[in-house]
Amino acid sequence: MDETARKTLFEILTKDIEVLESVDGLREVETRITDALNYDNRVWQDKELSGVKVRVKNRSSRKNYQKGSIFQIYLKDLKVFTYCIVLEKNESLNLMAFLSSFTKEELTVFKIKNKIYKKEFCMVADSGITGILNGEWKYVFNVTESVLSTEEVQNLEYVYASNRSMLRPDEWYFTKITGDPTSEIFSGQKIDFEEAKQINNPAGFPGQGWIEGFLSYIAEGKTVVDYQMRRED
Numbered sequence: 001m002d003e004t005a006r007k008t009l010f011e012i013l014t015k016d017i018e019v020l021e022s023v024d025g026l027r028e029v030e031t032r033i034t035d036a037l038n039y040d041n042r043v044w045q046d047k048e049l050s051g052v053k054v055r056v057k058n059r060s061s062r063k064n065y066q067k068g069s070i071f072q073i074y075l076k077d078l079k080v081f082t083y084c085i086v087l088e089k090n091e092s093l094n095l096m097a098f099l100s101s102f103t104k105e106e107l108t109v110f111k112i113k114n115k116i117y118k119k120e121f122c123m124v125a126d127s128g129i130t131g132i133l134n135g136e137w138k139y140v141f142n143v144t145e146s147v148l149s150t151e152e153v154q155n156l157e158y159v160y161a162s163n164r165s166m167l168r169p170d171e172w173y174f175t176k177i178t179g180d181p182t183s184e185i186f187s188g189q190k191i192d193f194e195e196a197k198q199i200n201n202p203a204g205f206p207g208q209g210w211i212e213g214f215l216s217y218i219a220e221g222k223t224v225v226d227y228q229m230r231r232e233d
Helices: 003-014 023-037 109-117 150-154 208-219 224-231
Strands: 069-075 080-089 094-099 121-126 138-142 157-162 173-178 189-191
Touching (some): 003 109, 069 208, 080 109, 094 109, 109 138, 121 208, 157 224
Antiparallel strands (some): 069 138, 094 121, 157 173
């Protein structure tokens, strides 16, 4: 089934149902499917449709967390929605790309896909997955095609801001890392403040709070470095 047909069928089956997973909601979906399949009974030849059953179960956060999974993130401080896609997932890396989209209303699947395939990303990070496991980052759907090539991922640049001196609290150091966001944080290439502000991919392994903080700053026109320096105050 192509994308347009899936979208149309989804809208028909779920229209005006307030709580889809409720008993009444599921019963209404079953009725709509039955009515559609009985539209022309000639298709059944010498058979007839005896019934349709739709069942639901609790979603497994870990099962939905895989390469290509898209999650919806709600930034409570700004009251906006944004989205991320899992680029790479293995024992040592949870690489995610975050969309440069911050909206008061949820985006449709079509719009999310369009932005992902256009690579409209504001940040890439080796992210903690607490938001996924606790259900605050909502699973939306999954894409099977690779969004970034291996070469593109290997050439990504990350930035780390550090204040190493208690005697000189205003003296900051900025490090640029290429490829692996968790490597060479203190031994990577030293860069100046202006170059650091041009890189919006944080080095290290930021957790849910940091990720949402970075995104809120970016949504307001600030940078990852601005947020890293703020957190050190």
